[in-house]
Amino acid sequence: MGKKGIILWAAAGLLMSAVLTGCGPMGQIRNVVNSSGDGKIEEETAKEDVGSMNNDDDHIAGEEEDAAPAVPVLGADNGQGYDGFEYLYEEILTSHMEEEEESGRIKRKAVIVYIPKGEDSGINNDLPGTAYADTMGVSFYFSLNPYEIDEKEKRPLEKKLEDYVTGIYNGGVEEGAYGTALEDMEISGVRKLENDAASITVKYCFFDQWEQEYSVFYNIYYLRQLEPDLLALLKIEIDSREATAKTPELLEEIEAFYEVDLEWDSKEAQKKLDNYLADIEKNGRVFGTLKFRFPAGWEIDGDYSDYEKTIYAPGGDSDGAGCGIGIISVYAGGEAEELMGWLGGEEDMQGYVQEAMGELDEFSLQKAEDCGETYIGKTMMMEFVYSEEGEMAACRMYLGGKDGYIYIIVAMQYQWLEMNTFDVAEELIEDGTADG
Known part of the structure; x- marks a missing residue:
């Protein structure tokens, strides 16, 4: 199978790009690669040497306590000079x-x-x-x-x-x-x-x-x-x-x-994490920010899903089904809403999509429209088709921004497939919820 690529525009910091590439019939929705800055801010605070504080207005809180334990405690009078702590x-x-x-x-x-x-x-x-x-x-x-x-x-x-x-x-x-x-x-x-x-x-x-x-x-x-x-x-x-x-x-x-x-309790913490991750897989959540339910028979494609992306398909097999839905949420901070503003209306979106995906074989943008406010925030939708090894693939992509997140939902299927994967994606947009 030949390699395919679809570029989705998103943001993190000044720019976040999510790239969907891969091999196999539904490779476009598998490998979502996020690029971002480290997002970490380190703060250094100067440390001041503290000497003795024999000021008439100073006193050590709790120095009037009667009993002093061998190991000092907060507020007791035996704290100074103790060297029994290792850490x-x-x-x-x-x-x-x-x-x-x-x-x-x-x-x-x-x-x-x-x-x-x-x-x-x-x-x-x-x-x-x-x-x-x-x-x-x-x-x-x-x-x-x-x-x-x-x-x-x-x-x-x-x-x-x-x-x-x-x-x-x-x-x-x-x-x-x-x-x-x-x-x-x-x-x-x-x-x-x-x-x-x-x-x-x-x-x-x-x-x-x-x-x-x-x-x-x-x-x-x-x-x-x-x-x-x-x-x-x-x-x-x-x-x-x-x-x-x-x-x-x-x-x-x-x-x-x-x-x-x-x-x-490290064991309790690990159990809490294991239970939560199992709940995500059962109920269909992405990174703790999206919640939704797929139709009966749709499952996570475990061969290609990971913490960066989640792929759903009938029977959990996007290759065999010839269709699938890929979902990603990207933390972009204050740039999430700003990005959606950059995209503007339908004409602007058509320009972005045409520029990003126009090199695909027989690429044709069918539709780009503003969906207004959905549970993933201000939402744009676009549909397009292209040729992969002589077969036409149809795609619908939703792009939304809310509460510091960019959300991307991509539905793909071969045009010969009788079921309509787009309907499933539309139900996700209508019935889902976002925690982010």
Whole structure:
């Protein structure tokens, strides 16, 4: 069988191209190749050497506690100089509290904390009272009197934490994750703990569009009232892709100092991921962003589908059936809607398609039309035919953009085929849903 190629225009960063190439009767819908930048932004924060803080206005929170355990804990008076942790090291965080009316001096409070060791670890000098670390699949964040939570507001600690977490995961979309839907999310109830503390755990599956793979995240939020006017917020995020054999040992030390159960279980995380991927294959989802159902008898073509694309065909055999539908979703950030704007109306779309695909044998654009708003956002549709080894193949392609994603749905069949694959594609557009 000869090689065939169909170029689909999409966007990621300044430009994303999705190329459908392959061998065999339905090779056009198999090999979707995405090109993009790495999509990663690294932030470097200078680390400040912290010396002794013998200021009359400073005091170590909790130094009035009576008992001091052998292993230091947050707020106790035995924290300085402890060297028994293998993965944590000592820092002193200072929180600016308020200005004294008579003297005009700034009242500060200092707290001893232990944070994970690593190259990406330290105190954030741009945001006083905060520390961060990223190592062994664990992202660590600690803040004194976090700006997102009002320490002076007269509400139960549990309610403050619940509202804070609810605000982050608004409708299953994590703030700061580029509006990306988080799949199979579990949010625990608020757990009231000892020492005026509370915690919430959030677990979910996430598809990384840049790395093109799924992972499971555990996010633990811990809020503690150290003193009447001093709150401490700890956030621990664990990425199953990056976790190592030593990650549990690191987490044990964090649990010991901060007195919170981090609940990480690598086997449980893997089971959650396996169950979710099985659910995707059963119910027909693409990258956690599209949901739809195919007619009875249509199955995923396992020979050609992977995390980058999903191919459906009768009996799961696109070669034998002579038809199939290929689906891809590409994360393009803010360029998704912009791309759809570039395409403009039907005449513009015809020009793009003609330029991109005009070199195919006996290529003929039959139709290009604006479908308006569908569940994949602003949607354009085009139909075309071309010759492959003397046989005419008919194609219908839908291109849509919504919530940072470009969606492409391509239906193909040989013209001698009695069934109408286009009808199946049209039903997907009419009845599907998008989470992205």
